[in-house]
Amino acid sequence: MIVGIEGKVEAREPTWLHLNVGGLIYEVNVSLNTSNTVAGKEQVKLYVTQIIREDANLLFGFADRNEKKMFDTLLKINGVGPKVAQAVCSTFTPESFAKIVAAKDVALLKRVPGIGPKAASRILVELADFIVDGSTAEGSAAADHQEAVMALESLGFKKEAIRKALAGESGDTATLVKAALKKLQRL
Incomplete structure (x- = not known):
């Protein structure tokens, strides 16, 4: 799986770039925000999401994590x-x-x-719990909450039950998961 790409820009349009990486040229789909960020640069480094389908192998690149x-x-x-x-x-x-x-x-x-x-x-x-990565204490608490939600979802619990179990809880990710599991066990 490709998670990043760095190369020389061979061609560009608002929604894609052709990047020359060691002699291979990749087409990378980009958002308009990323396109504006890398505008005028000859060498770019992007975070990539690779999507493989029956009929296509697509790369989507992002300047921002x-x-x-x-x-x-x-x-x-x-x-x-x-x-x-x-x-x-x-x-x-x-x-x-x-x-x-x-x-x-x-x-x-x-x-x-x-x-x-x-x-x-x-x-x-x-996406009720969507947050962007931040370094503030409030962002950290929200990130812990989001990680707890994802951990509980991976265990097979439903979003609504998780929301109820996490209501009023605070702490780091491990504390939130433990508290939620205790509540979910009673449901």
């Missing part, structure tokens, strides 16, 4: 494919997207090409 996280998180939602996720990344920065999710702003999310009212609502429900 949080933008890659946003893209990968969106792909996990039923009905959201790579092109829609790329459109969201082109429309919003990770920070503004986190604010939209926190505010549950359906109208703003519907502005993204390819997202209607149903898809916008589904995205907001599925």
Whole structure:
């Protein structure tokens, strides 16, 4: 699996780059935000999500780690494919997207090409706990909460049950998971 790519820009358009990496030229799909970040640079380094399908092997590149996280998180939602996720990344920065999710702003999310009212609502429900990586104490607490949610989901618990179990809990990831497991055991 390819997770990063560094190379010389051979050709560019707003939504893709051709990168020469040791003599091989790769087409990397990029959001408009990433395209603006790497504009004018001859040598670029990108974080990559590789999508392998029956008919294609696609690379999606990101200049920012949080933008890659946003893209990968969106792909996990039923009905959201790579092109829609790329459109969201082109429309919003990770920070503004986190604010939209926190505010549950359906109208703003519907502005993204390819997202209607149903898809916008589904995205907001599925990503209720989306946060961007930050170094503040508040961001750290939110990151611990998000990690606890992901750990409990990987154990097979439903999102709604996890939300109820974590309500009012605080602490690091391990403390949150232990407290939630105690509550979930009683449900």
